[in-house]
Amino acid sequence: MTDHEISMEVEDGRIQGLFIDGVHRYLGVPYAAAPFGENRFRPPQPVRSWTGERDCRQLGATAPQLPYAGGMEKFLGTASIAGEEILNLAIWAPERTRAELAPVIVWIHGGxxxxxxxxxxxxxxxxxxxxxVVFVGVNYRLGSEGFSVLDGAETNLGLADQIAALRWVRRNIWSFGGDPSRVTVMGESAxxxxIAALLAxxxxxxxxxxxxxxxxxxxxRRPAVSGAVTRIMAxxxxxxxxxxxxxxxxxAALLAAQRRATVGTTPITGGPAFNLTIGGEHVPLHPRDALDAGAGAAIPVLMGANTEEYRLWFIPTGLIExxxxxxxxxxxxxxxxSAATVRLYRRNRPGCSIGxxxxxxxxxxxxxxxxxRLADARLRANAAPSFVYEFAWRSPVDELGACHALELxxxxDTLRSPDAAAMAGPEAPQRLADDMHAAWVRFAxxxxxxxxxxxxxxxxxxWDGGADAVVLAPREDERSRWRSAEVPKRAPGRAPRRWRR
Structure with a gap:
């Protein structure tokens, strides 16, 4: 069938999309009203219904944000699409060839x-x-618009946006051929x-x-900690x-203040940053405490990390030196x-630098x-299955190794996209993409x-691009050295000034 325009009905009106290469695309689909004007710093409000067909053939407006800088922009791109209706979804759906509804993935991006x-x-x-799979990408409020700690405003507004999007999916995804009883929420980094907070x-x-x-x-974080960046901006x-x-x-003015308030901050070295705030409707407890007590036990979870997460922040910025x-x-x-723990890590990495x-x-x-520890807590609670992975394939590009975000x-299975190609290089193993992508589809x-x-x-x-084996208790000698008191409920605080230059 040739490419052509398509349309369908959702709860607020009719939307127009595109059928391209066997895939239905509805982009810029609103799930909540524009969070500006009278809705600024308020919980997500309902969309006003419309008459006629709403054009959903192009990607919707993006949340106000700054591009990456300081060397990170080489590997992490930024999309900037003007407009106030930033609370929108991008939906890709397979052509329906049978009556059975398809599994759904709702993607919550990091950054x-x-x-x-x-x-x-x-x-x-x-x-x-x-x-x-019916795939849904969510735009939500970021930075000061979504995660400030302000008198007279609720906290965690960006998280409230995600909840509104998930509820919209439950109500509407069947129109796209998606199964509302098989919704997988998927996210990376932030x-x-x-998602951990939602699971809790x-x-x-x-x-x-x-x-x-x-x-x-x-x-x-507690409000006193998570509100630090808002206090600095004020x-x-x-x-x-x-x-x-x-x-x-x-x-734009808030972004300029945000840039000044967060200069030098990284997830590894710490510093003033936006975080989820403990308290209120959407994060009533620290998520770790709630999950330790058995929250989310009925929900299967796939989780993991990359072997050398730190290299994304340390290599492009020169911080490693x-x-x-x-x-x-x-x-x-x-x-x-303990000193013994540090000695063990060094012994297991002969020739490694201090960085x-x-x-x-x-x-x-x-x-x-x-x-x-989350996987252990779920096991103790007899929760639904947990599946743990480690992404260990090392990029040959600029000594990035198995860094943060490389697995994306x-x-x-978008190795030829600009960001993926910049991080993984032109010879990234397609077989590894085939296998990882298939595993994520299978889980959904x-x-x-x-x-x-x-x-x-x-x-x-x-996932190392070789045997991709299942390893029992990898690096158990190192893991067993950690004590519960050593692992924080928050990242390190403000980095020493000499780190931030």
């Missing part, structure tokens, strides 16, 4: 809660639709952190049926830290890391160990990605 959108080519859902909600099962968390652990702007004052500024022994000593004191040693410790402290081009369809569920033997699927 430190300040960047990202469903318009990035690496997140194109065509490959999932090709393989029988997107995975928000008492009504999580009303929102989705399965969850995929890539390189993001359960995390949230001081820079010369106003009170409240809704009315911030609403007087344009999104600036970290010295004093930084290791400071980390040991702050997180009660690489610090990065390996930080990757485990902030990602691998918390995700292992493989999971999406059946709840089983194809390797053993977590149990007392600690099985981990290691």
């Amino acid at each position: 430190s809660l300040t960047r990202g959108s469903n318009a990035l080519p690496i997140y194109d859902g065509t490959t999932f639709a090709r393989d029988g 997107g995975a952190i928000t 909600l008492p009504d999580a099962a009303s929102l989705f049926d399965r969850a995929i968390m890539q390189s993001g652990p359960p995390d949230a 001081k820079l702007l010369g106003v009170k830290q409240d809704r009315a004052a911030f609403a007087e500024f344009s999104p 600036k970290i010295g022994r004093l930084h290791i000593v400071a980390a040991m004191a702050k997180f009660r890391i 690489e040693l610090f990065g390996a410790l930080a990757t485990d402290l902030l990602l691998r160990i918390p995700l292992n 081009g493989f999971v999406f 369809a059946t709840g089983d990605p194809g390797w053993p569920a977590w149990d007392g033997t600690r099985p981990v699927k290691v």
Whole structure:
């Protein structure tokens, strides 16, 4: 069948899309009203119904955000599409050839809660639709618009947007051939952190049926901590830290203040940043505490991290060369890391630099160990199966190794997209993309990605581009060194000034 325009009815009106190469595409589909004007810094409001057909042939507006800088822009792109109707979905659906409804994946992008959108080519859902999945990419409020701590405003508005999107999917996805009883929510980095918070909600099962968390652990901060960046911005702007004052500024003005307030911050070294805030309707408890107590037990989870997460922030910025022994000593004191643990990590990495040693410790402290502990907690609670992976294939590009976000081009099978190609290079193994993508599709369809569920033997699927074997308790000598007191409920605080230059 040739490419052509298509249309369908959703709850608020009729939408027009495109049928291209066997895939139905409806882009820029609103799930909530524009969060500006009277809706600024308010929970997501309902969309007003429309008459006639709404044009959903082009990607919708993106949340206000700054492009990456300081070397990161070489590997991480930014899509900027003007408009106020930023609370929109991009939907790719397979052509329906039978009556059976298809599994659904709802994608929550990462980007430190300040960047990202469903318009990035690496997140194109065509490959999932090709393989029988209805794929939905969510745009939500970012930065100060979505995660400020302001008097007179609710916290976690960006998370509230995600909840509104998931509820819209439950109500409407059958129109696209999707099965509303087989919805998998999937996210990476900050997107995975928000999914952990969603999984911890008492009504999580009303929102989705399965969850995929890539390189993001359960995390949230007390208002005094998560509000630090908002306090700094208020001081820079010369106003009170409240809704009315911030609403007087344009999104561009808030972005300029945000840039100044967060200079030098990284997820590994810390610093003022936007985070989920504990308290209120959407994060009533620290997600880790709720999950430890059995929240989300009915929902199967696929989760994992990359072997060298830290290299994405350390290599492009040159930070890897600036970290010295004093930084290791400071980390040991702050997180009660024993000297024996540090010696073990160094012994297991002969010839590693101080920066690489610090990065390996930080990757485990902030990602691998918390995700292992989440899998353990779910096992103790007799929860639905948990499946754990590690992405270990090392990019040959600029010594990035198995860095943060490298797995995205493989999971999406979009290795030729600009961001994936920049990170993985032109010779990235297509077979690895084929296999990882198929496993994610299989999990969405059946709840089983194809390797053993977590149990007392600690099985981990290691995606290395070679054997891609299941390894029992990888690097157990290192994992067993950590104590619960050493693993924080939050990332490190503000980095020492000399790190941020």
